[in-house]
Amino acid sequence: MNADERHRAVLELVDTKGSITVRELAEELGVAAVTARVDVRELARRGLLNRVHGGATRVDVRTSPTTGERPARTTTYTLGMVVPHASYYYPKVVSGAGSSADELGARIVLGVSQNDVAEERVQVARLLESGVDGLVIATRLDPQKSPETEAWLRTIPVPVVLAERRAGWQSGTVEHVATDHEQGAYDAVQHLAALGHRHIGLMHFDTITAPRLVTGYDAALAALEFAPQVPRELRDESPLELEKTAESIQHEVRAGTLDALIVHHDVAALPLVSRLRQLGVDIPGDLAIVAYDDELAALSDPPLTAVAPPRTEVGATAVNLLVQRLTDPSRPPHHLLLRPHLRIRNSCGATRT
Template sequence: GADGLLLTPSWERGSPEQGEGLWTVEQDTPVVLVERSAPLGHPAARLDRVRSDHAHGAAEAVAHLAGLGHRAIALAVQDSPTAPRLRVGYRAAVAALGLTPVSPSPLDEAPSRSEADRFERTLEYLCQGVASGNVTAAIVHSDADAIVLIPRLQARGVRVPEDLAVIAYDDEVASLADLPLTAVAPDKQAVGAAAARLLLSRLGVDDPGATDTTGPGAGARRHLDILPTLRVRVSCGAAAAAP
């Protein structure tokens, strides 16, 4: 009895693999993908979608750290639908800014087998990078992971932010850490609201608060990217670097 569907399919990489996700285009009702997208050529790429621009968020984090003087920035991400876009934005920003390439996290090639394994391998990766002088800053996804990792880094003699500047990704609990975390914050409320408005417009429901009075209606499909914002706190060292 549903008139329309807002869908966040459980695609492990954030987009469907070959032969996956065809059911999304077989629905009789309007469908809007939320925080998911399909590759060009896939039938689901023709659906309306709204997502956070995670690649932009990662690039903003790299640019902020570069602005603080860091040239060797690591990326440590858990295996999730968000991770592929974070890697895209991170690599693009490192190249665009002419930063020093850093050896990738071992989790990029071999996903973690458990939460404990993820923490242990990420901890070793960052500690070795700092000890060798090859890493001075890191972007960690998610902020919950960063909250767990920072005390372990400190127990190993790695000071945050003095030895390793850290920016977390998600900003769900980053401000609650003992050391408040600078974090990239996807605007999840804005994504949900935009997706709901888009679906309602497909159903012919007028939105009195809409600034676009034409609305998509039955016309061209829309792919909307909502840009995350960077919230600067203590963990990146910006406060210490400020005059």
């Protein structure tokens, strides 16, 4: 049975029974529940039936006795959202998504993958089984570097928008909205250079974001014709790793080979600043610091200048894109990058003479 035949069968069943559940449709048609949900969503989009939670009802074709017009049909979308964790960075993304969904009359159902690929797939499968119309996903792995993740995204039978991830060359109709982290790193280097700093380092954890920061950092150094620097990678958040890193930075500062540092992310920046001060390194007198993420940077002593990704806007834009796709499946897929904001505080110092 092809799609057109299934659609006719669905409409006949709904017309006969008045209302029907997705499970009943799947049994009657001999198809998977996911397929039945997709058919219901498409027919509801065309105005041929009403989509309700867990099923569909017959459209009331009666016209208004006063105007002769058919009452307007309201579609309420249920959107699934899966993020890696709910403790750092992503709460603002989720908040933005929720606010946008409220404005659009949609509903968000959240899943948290705990940074685990297998759990991510479980959460998505659960949301699909519950009947969501579309998905906003921040995948555990970068689709541009993980062919397996890219292939999996193509199999999802509802529209998908990636949040803080970017679709790969073979991601099909998957859309994305993400922070332009390359631009964020570039802006941070340019800011430090404008203050007179010439030996600017980059320190980061091994994250999906890190390679993009390195790209923007390298581009800024090249544009300024500064000597290339090798970014410093933090292996973990342990006190021993922090101690070794702080001591190494202290030696570079004293040797005159480092006068500014971009630190990704705040979890490393705050304790690093504290330890450097204990070692006698003045912030910003000896070393200027720019944090990346701006989750906690304002609470540091001194408050840290920071690159702030537009997390709330990323979440809101992702939901907007998803609802647009559901409303008009024929529109071109969108791939959007949002520029982060550099928040100036006390950790970079004045122009050097």
